[in-house]
Amino acid sequence: MAHALIKEISDDFLTCQICLDTFRKPKILDCVHSFCEDCLKEYVKPGETTVKCPTCQRETALKQNGVSGLKDNFFILNLVETIGARKKVQHSVDKIPCDSCAGTEAVVSRCLTCNDFLCESCVAIHRTLRAFKGHLVVTLDELRTGKYDGEADKTEPTCDIHAGEKMRFYCKTDGIPVCRDCTVLDHPKPEHDVVNLTDVAEVLGASCQSMITELQQALDSTENDIKAVDRSIVDIQTNDRKMEELVDERVSHLVTLIKTLGEQCKEKVEATCRQDVKQLYGEKERLELKKVRLASTQELTQTLLSRGTDIEVASAFRQISQCRDELCTATGPERTAEQVLHATTEKGEGCDVLQGREEWKTLLAISDMVTRPTVSLPNAAPRPHLHKGQLQHIDDGLDGGQVHDSHHKEVNRASQTTLDDPIKIVMDPDIMSYMKQVNGLEVLDIILKNKSLIVINYVNGQTEVEFFGSDAAGSDPNNALEDFTTLYQKIHHGIVCKTLKLRSKHIPPDDVSKAVAKITEDLPRVMLKTTADKDVMFYGTDREVQEAKTAMCEHLGIAERGRRRRGMDGAAGMPGASSRGGTGTVRFTEWFNHTTKEGIQIVVAHGDITQQSVDVIANNANEHLSHGSGVAGAISRAGGPSVQQESSYHVKTYGRVRVTETAVTGGGQLPCKNIIHAVGPRWTHGREDANVRELQQTCYNILNEASATLKAQSVAIPAISSGIFGMPKQKCAESLLSGLVQFLQRANSPSCTLRRIIFIDMDQATVKVLADTFQLSTSALTSTTDSVSQPPPDQFSQTESRKSHTDQGDKGSTSGGDDATGDCPMCMSGITDPKSLPCKHTFCRVCIDTALSYKSQCPMCNTIVGELKGNQPQGRMNWYTTKGTRLAGYENCGAIVINYHFSSGTQGSDHPNPGRRYSGTSWCAYLPDNEEGRELVQLLKRAFDNRLVFTIGTSVTTGATDTVVWNDIHHKINVSGGASSYGYPDPGYLARLREELAAKGIK
Structure with missing residues (x-):
């Protein structure tokens, strides 16, 4: 069809981008863009020697005759005429005039060589005359069918300089087609290399084909570059948002840190106060006894003198005299109240810890010393400074000048001291960060002891520590360096670094950040660091790091490498009994066990909810039942794809699940029969009371759904809303307890099927708060006895329930000697089958044998037991x-x-x-x-x-x-x-x- 050619060539290709009309005598620029000659003449200002392409802004030099001297684009011009003729044949409703004669006869054909429409008479002449020999003449119907779409119109362009002369030659020197007259007048040999156009056409066509391939490759490369730039823009914008979030997180961390430091200061002051008051009470008790003896001796002497005989006075005189000498000797108190008060107010113990830390490049200073301005935060607010036992504020002179008191006109003498020639060392940045987080008070003690300053700077990825002396008496920066080095190597000796690889877990970065913040809050002696590969590094003692890694895995709902996802069985340091859930084999650690008068067993346990063999488990879900991370993610992964499929179907059918509402699905591959997906509240400031009521109602709805609808006998419930939903652990525990009590008050009906309710969580700190809250509220649970009931004996492993520990009284753990009547320091239970080490520490035999199988050292004092062997590889x-x-x-x-x-x-x-x-x-x-x-x-x-x-x-x-x-x-x-x-x-x-x-x- 003729319209196929018309469709193939777009209108934009034949349109001048200046006048937005079909090309009229197109001129081609050096950048290969073409424009109408008249349009370019209007576009170029008078006197300009170059023309800037309106499309790509590339410049093309103009010759003396200006725009007229630019090359004609014969291809575009011929294509415009060809497409115009095709459109005229295809769409014209009027008669097309003959281009060869002035007659009115209808046009029937077109010569593709002359590019003319011909009537029937002219067609006969065209085919007869020798001058038109070889011309291709086709009918209009043949044009309409598209039979000759592949044939370009054969019109040969004529020379602009020599009218009527066909351009049948090619000048290699100038790279342009020329006519016969041009080869003689304008392009003569030998200055110009001129050849027949037909001879060079094939070579030029092959070169054009090669250029098409190169241009396509360059086009593909440029498109990839554009996509790369788009990705970079998105990455920068994403990074900007993350940086803003990090700033917010850092600000929150600093606020928390300052509050923590304040609490540490108060605790230190309170500890000092308690110690001093205890000493004074002891002194007071001694003086009270002395007072009693003085009064009784005085009374005895007075009575003897007034009523006794001379013999009785003489007999008692020596003894009374000795008492007088003993009691009347001037022996004042060992430490007076005035001395204690002076030491407390003048010393300002603990207050100076507020001056150091990372917030101001970790500048640590004490009273009567210079604080060198090294503030790294822009527009930092004045920070507290201790002077003569009182907290003041100082402004940092960022130019390195004097530091002036912002609240007093006078300048302290010490603030004018200069700090020259510091002792500088370079340290590992990660170890230094760990020291600041965990050993800040020990560093402070070094400063106080040596009356020196320690300034920590971060330069080009390294940590530089500078030690300055002061003009305070006894200042010794060299000894501060020695003490600091000893502390540094002691820390380096005692900590390990372990990595939790998360790059292949597809865990949302926000979940990782929240988990890191929570672990840092719960375990402040472990430093966490997120790498560029999205892994998390843990720094701390081996035991603390392992505890932090386990807690991180629990928060993210993933399994630790080399560990099964299950409750710990008699774990060291964790109270409670290791119990079996139902008829399954999975064990968990009980922290609370209580049976109501209705026979419903209430349990608080530490373990994995996905491994519990109960009829129903509750899931801490969101409103859209999208189980991606946390407890919900762990349940979904363990239950298989059917859990998420059923959840998505529920939301699609009934809409999203609102706070306090529940949705029920099957248990999938889990041991339980059903899962109750409950939406707890997100902790919101200003709605705290409403959040508590909502969680209470959520807990009640779970229990009611399990009993009234599912007719379940056992249910396991996690600490809903206490994870990434942000509800404080204590508020969560109290709300769950209230919901449980509300349900128990209505559980007298014979229709109540529940016989066992387990509150279970993988976070040990959360479980402890739950157990303590439930323990203090046993009366609210309408128990039949005043004590917590024990589970059946066959549910215990080698440790007893949490109540059995408290029944021991205040014996505490065995810290030395052969006394085996206390608690085992490892399992925190009463010692069974005691075994004492050479260091005199005593443990349960099973506990210590297990510990020694890992490391031949006493867990309490690290004394070597037997011959110590390592696991060093061959070398x-x-x-x-x-x-x-x-x-x-x-x-x-x-x-x-x-x-x-x-x-x-x-x-x-x-x-x-x-x-x-x-x-x-x-x-x-x-x-x-x-x-x-x-x-x-x-x-x-x-x-x-x-x-x-x-x-x-x-x-x-x-x-x-x-x-x-x-x-x-x-x-x-x-x-x-x-x-x-x-x-x-x-x-x-x-x-x-x-x-x-x-x-x-x-x-």
């Missing part, structure tokens, strides 16, 4: 002595150079991840070549042979996992640089190394 150790290497501080002797080498390999059964590859390493360490150094290298050899020097784990400094790392025996890997660079000088290092080896049993 080699060798050393040699050299006099050419001198260690800073030991310049009078040579050095012992120790080389360690470990190749990469596969972890064994005693390593963290058996079967997984680990990365090898090589280290070089140094000891002084003196008597003590030679003795220590032999001890290190023994430790190496016992596989104690290295282990496989996560690097504290790099965060790399499954690699060979040091195992709490510190080495000097540099000959200089000081303790912070793991080098010399470090006067106390050899003694510390000997202690670390002794802690491993190497003496």
